[in-house]
Amino acid sequence: MWKLVLQRLSILVAMLLIVSVAAFAVxxxxxxxxxxxxxxxxxxxxxxxxxxxESLRTExxxxxxxxxxxxxxxGHALRGDLGFSFATRQPVLSxxxxxxxxxxxxxxxxxxxxxxxxxxxxxxxxxxPGGKLDGATTLLIQTLVATPEYWFAPVSVLVFSLWLGVLPxxxxxxxxxxxxxxxxxSLRPMAYFTQITRAAMSDVLQAPYISAARARxxxxxxxxxxxxxxxxxxxxxxxxxxxxxxxxxxSVVVEVIFAIPGMGRLLYDxxxxxxxxxLQGAFVAMVGLAIVINTAADVFYVLINPAMRGRHAQ
Amino acid sequence: MPSDxxxxxxxxxxxxxxxxxxxxxxxxxxxxGVAIVAAMIALIALAPWIAPHDxxxxxxxxxxxxxxxxxxxxTDHLGRDVLSRLLIGRQFTVTISAVAVVIxxxxxxxxxxxxxxxxxxxxxxAMRTVDLLISVPDVVIAIxxxxxxGPGWLxxxxxxxxxxxxxxxxxxxxxxxxxxxxxxxxxxxVLGMKRSFVMFRHILPNCIRPITAISFLRFGHKLITVxxxxxxxxxxxxxxxxxxxxxxxxxxxxERAPLLMIAPGAVIFLAALGVTWIGHGMEIDTSxxxxxxx
Amino acid sequence: MTxxxxxxxxxxxxxxxxxxxxxxxxxxxTGRNKEVVRGLDLTVGHGEVxxxxxxxxxxxxxxxxxxxxxxPPGLEITEGSVRMGGRELVGTSEKDLTGIRGRxxxxxxxxPQTMLDPTSRVHVQVAxxxxxxxxxxxxxxxxxxxxxxxxxxxxxxxxxxxxxxxSGGMAQRVMxxxxxxxxxxxxxxxxxxxxxxxxxxxxILRLLRDEQRKRDLSILLITHDLSIVSAFSDRVCVMYAGxxxxxxxxxxxxxxPAHPYTRALIRCSLLEPEANGALPSIPGSSSRALSILEGxxxxxxxxxxxxxxxLESACCATEPALESKxxxxxxxxxxxxxxxxxxxx
Numbered sequence: 001m002w003k004l005v006l007q008r009l010s011i012l013v014a015m016l017l018i019v020s021v022a023a024f025a026v027x028x029x030x031x032x033x034x035x036x037x038x039x040x041x042x043x044x045x046x047x048x049x050x051x052x053x054e055s056l057r058t059e060x061x062x063x064x065x066x067x068x069x070x071x072x073x074x075g076h077a078l079r080g081d082l083g084f085s086f087a088t089r090q091p092v093l094s095x096x097x098x099x100x101x102x103x104x105x106x107x108x109x110x111x112x113x114x115x116x117x118x119x120x121x122x123x124x125x126x127x128x129p130g131g132k133l134d135g136a137t138t139l140l141i142q143t144l145v146a147t148p149e150y151w152f153a154p155v156s157v158l159v160f161s162l163w164l165g166v167l168p169x170x171x172x173x174x175x176x177x178x179x180x181x182x183x184x185x186s187l188r189p190m191a192y193f194t195q196i197t198r199a200a201m202s203d204v205l206q207a208p209y210i211s212a213a214r215a216r217x218x219x220x221x222x223x224x225x226x227x228x229x230x231x232x233x234x235x236x237x238x239x240x241x242x243x244x245x246x247x248x249x250x251s252v253v254v255e256v257i258f259a260i261p262g263m264g265r266l267l268y269d270x271x272x273x274x275x276x277x278x279l280q281g282a283f284v285a286m287v288g289l290a291i292v293i294n295t296a297a298d299v300f301y302v303l304i305n306p307a308m309r310g311r312h313a314q
Numbered sequence: 315m316p317s318d319x320x321x322x323x324x325x326x327x328x329x330x331x332x333x334x335x336x337x338x339x340x341x342x343x344x345x346x347g348v349a350i351v352a353a354m355i356a357l358i359a360l361a362p363w364i365a366p367h368d369x370x371x372x373x374x375x376x377x378x379x380x381x382x383x384x385x386x387x388x389t390d391h392l393g394r395d396v397l398s399r400l401l402i403g404r405q406f407t408v409t410i411s412a413v414a415v416v417i418x419x420x421x422x423x424x425x426x427x428x429x430x431x432x433x434x435x436x437x438x439x440a441m442r443t444v445d446l447l448i449s450v451p452d453v454v455i456a457i458x459x460x461x462x463x464g465p466g467w468l469x470x471x472x473x474x475x476x477x478x479x480x481x482x483x484x485x486x487x488x489x490x491x492x493x494x495x496x497x498x499x500x501x502x503x504v505l506g507m508k509r510s511f512v513m514f515r516h517i518l519p520n521c522i523r524p525i526t527a528i529s530f531l532r533f534g535h536k537l538i539t540v541x542x543x544x545x546x547x548x549x550x551x552x553x554x555x556x557x558x559x560x561x562x563x564x565x566x567x568x569e570r571a572p573l574l575m576i577a578p579g580a581v582i583f584l585a586a587l588g589v590t591w592i593g594h595g596m597e598i599d600t601s602x603x604x605x606x607x608x
Numbered sequence: 609m610t611x612x613x614x615x616x617x618x619x620x621x622x623x624x625x626x627x628x629x630x631x632x633x634x635x636x637x638t639g640r641n642k643e644v645v646r647g648l649d650l651t652v653g654h655g656e657v658x659x660x661x662x663x664x665x666x667x668x669x670x671x672x673x674x675x676x677x678x679x680p681p682g683l684e685i686t687e688g689s690v691r692m693g694g695r696e697l698v699g700t701s702e703k704d705l706t707g708i709r710g711r712x713x714x715x716x717x718x719x720p721q722t723m724l725d726p727t728s729r730v731h732v733q734v735a736x737x738x739x740x741x742x743x744x745x746x747x748x749x750x751x752x753x754x755x756x757x758x759x760x761x762x763x764x765x766x767x768x769x770x771x772x773x774x775s776g777g778m779a780q781r782v783m784x785x786x787x788x789x790x791x792x793x794x795x796x797x798x799x800x801x802x803x804x805x806x807x808x809x810x811x812i813l814r815l816l817r818d819e820q821r822k823r824d825l826s827i828l829l830i831t832h833d834l835s836i837v838s839a840f841s842d843r844v845c846v847m848y849a850g851x852x853x854x855x856x857x858x859x860x861x862x863x864x865p866a867h868p869y870t871r872a873l874i875r876c877s878l879l880e881p882e883a884n885g886a887l888p889s890i891p892g893s894s895s896r897a898l899s900i901l902e903g904x905x906x907x908x909x910x911x912x913x914x915x916x917x918x919l920e921s922a923c924c925a926t927e928p929a930l931e932s933k934x935x936x937x938x939x940x941x942x943x944x945x946x947x948x949x950x951x952x953x
Contacts, residue, residue: 279461
């Protein structure tokens with residue numbers, strides 16, 4: 001067990017280092033001089049004073065070697081100091097924290113809704129393989145997978161905000177502004193959750209312990225409820241983590257459409273404003289978080305699955 | 315069997331009739347997908363002849379008009395014909411997605427087969443990397459790179475490739491290990507056959523069908539991703555007509571001219587749906603034969 | 609063919625109607641005109657242990673599932689009746705069956721560990737057949753009693769265990785405790801010891817025997833192991849290609865089997881080398897026997913027919929009926945006793 005956790009953790013740390021190197025090094029590969037960029041954004045003047053540029057370069061530590069710069073940057077980053085945004089002059093970390101809370105709410109709402117539909121639907125489809133509901137479910141899955149958020153979102157805004165006027169079309173005030181973005185964001189995870197639930201449940205429904213439970217006098221439905229669902233949900237957990245990590249950052253399009261101040265919007269604004277520290281910070285936060293969540297889910301999966309727990313204990 | 319695809323006897327039916335036989339034997343979603351994609355390809359190929367208007371011709375007096383007999387899908391904010399712009403275009407979204415699929419397919423399959431053959435620590439390391447990378451959203455990487463290097467096809471391609479190879483690697487690795495475990499492979503190795511021979515003769519043919527199937531599914535996914543980046547203004551730059559870009563240009567006019575936004579979205583949706591259905595149709599039958607083989 | 613109206617040997621003491629009465633049971637593959645069980649007649653009396661014997665593929669496990677109305681999708685009962693204590697089970701609603709399974713009729717299976725839900729603790733599963741659901745603590749105490757009753761050491765700890773923490777023998781004891789929880793009258797045990805070590809096998813069989821005596825339990829024991837049959841059962845039914853070919857009191861049949869197939873099975877199970885040093889075997893395989901449509905299904909593998917050419921026309925043309933030899937002993941063979949035993953000399 002602990003061996004597994006240690007192994008996953010060491011791989012996690014290695015990956016995080018690679019991500020940090022990328023976040024640090026990639027901006028250096030572009031032609032821009034950070035000092036000039038910063039000064040330009042401060043003065044909005046293209047004729048920069050060479051002395052000012054030079055002193056800022058020293059101030060930023062840009063005259064040191066690359067390795068020294070990297071470890072300096074990493075040291076600050078580890079202490080939670082990701083620098084200041086060029087655009088807002090705010091600490092990058094606090095901006096990220098604020099945006100993350102928003103994205104977290106959005107992602108969990110979307111995934112919760114997706115699961116709410118997917119678990120029963122996938123289970124019902126698995127109970128009668130090849131039946132009408134199963135066919136309809138397959139069709140729905142394949143269709144949802146192909147539905148772009150940036151198509152569904154405007155259509156839903158059109159219907160619910162502009163025509164029916166029941167939901168706000170954009171912004172981030174109160175639960176009602178959460179509904180449409182969460183719905184748009186939930187479509188593809190919903191499709192994949194349904195697919196994985198269906199597959200897992202059709203395995204479980206044929207499992208010998210379901211027959212054994214029925215032989216003990218449980219009805220088919222009771223057997224599935226008491227002994228099938230937990231076993232069937234194990235693969236879904238892995239998938240949930242995958243999408244949770246993905247949605248935290250991958251919801252850029254939806255956040256931009258609905259003007260939601262989340263991580264995606266933060267990243268997008270950083271690009272638009274050419275805000276390198278914010279770009280670096282948001283990138284590290286999103287990719288790092290994705291990797292951390294994934295590792296956590298991996299370990300969690302082993303923890304809740306008694307059989308796995310036993311195997312790794314030996 | 316995959317080997318038939320390589321060594322067809324001389325009297326085998328022609329490529330076209332074989333394609334027809336193959337299509338007929340598939341799940342209905344495969345046929346529906348092929349129909350959608352074929353229709354779209356035909357329309358785009360014939361666009362210069364069938365497009366009703368010059369896609370660049372502006373008509374500021376007739377801007378943001380709904381569907382009329384002249385403009386079937388209405389006009390955009392510059393009075394350009396929406397239908398013509400959908401049909402004619404550099405098809406940036408489609409092209410870049412297709413190229414990304416091919417590159418990731420090759421890289422992923424090579425890594426997967428190598429990891430599966432090598433086993434041990436290399437395999438473990440490769441698969442853990444896949445596990446972690448697969449959860450990193452490609453949109454985030456794409457936006458980061460675009461933010462640094464600016465929009466462009468190369469940036470986009472690199473971004474899509476960085477994580478895009480992982481599903482192929484996982485699949486190819488699984489198939490490789492499955493084939494590896496079979497008696498005849500071990501027998502071949504005991505008999506002193508070269509590893510490369512075993513790889514090309516037995517492992518790769520086994521990978522072709524399942525990997526083709528997920529390529530179509532991934533293609534649909536890439537279309538949506540690239541379209542999304544274009545929509546954010548991070549893909550192709552105006553004035554080139556592109557599906558994603560048309561969406562972005564249409565957004566301010568959602569209320570006045572909803573069709574302006576619905577039409578290009580629907581086209582991306584249809585294209586993604588077509589390839590997804592093809593991939594799904596192939597996957598169903600592939601897993602079916604997989605059961606027969608074991 | 610005539611059906612038995614009373615149960616022989618042990619049952620002679622017992623004048624009640626048999627507990628389980630199966631008549632002309634047929635199990636077919638859905639959508640295909642193929643039968644796996646082809647008209648099975650079987651009775652189990654009160655307190656009687658009946659062994660159902662056959663090679664793999666003879667349809668004995670399918671029979672077990674058919675009796676409890678738990679056939680997997682793809683298999684269905686096409687004809688016949690299964691009466692349990694006078695109550696017809698075929699066609700009974702699933703709702704009513706849940707009141708019968710686990711209460712009147714319990715089951716043991718071949719792979720006890722795969723029969724336990726890996727994510728659910730032992731006591732939860734053992735408690736399921738309990739009739740009255742009392743408080744959680746009372747139920748748990750009852751489960752611990754049951755586990756102790758089947759000889760599980762430290763039952764309180766084991767009650768909280770998961771299936772992967774149990775050995776095969778221990779898992780089968782847990783299954784036994786669950787099977788006994790509903791105080792059933794009939795236990796259908798499908799190869800309950802096949803997957804276990806030999807020493808554990810003996811323990812489980814002893815446990816079965818104890819429970820059977822203690823509760824006046826009827827057992828239908830499905831097995832391919834003739835040593836278990838002779839040590840354990842009152843009556844034996846030999847199944848071949850979906851039908852009973854011989855049935856009767858165990859001691860007589862084990863000593864003087866009348867059907868060539870039973871004879872061959874017994875000879876093979878002794879593992880005594882023949883004159884040429886080879887271990888005995890039955891030529892051919894049972895897997896194709898179901899596709900034989902005319903005559904005796906065993907004919908292609910039958911050494912008696914091979915030794916007596918004049919039998920061949922009868923054996924290959926019509927399937928013999930199950931004919932009584934007296935004392936509840938019945939067999940399905942065209943050959944006379946002299947022909948059957950002739951080659952044994």
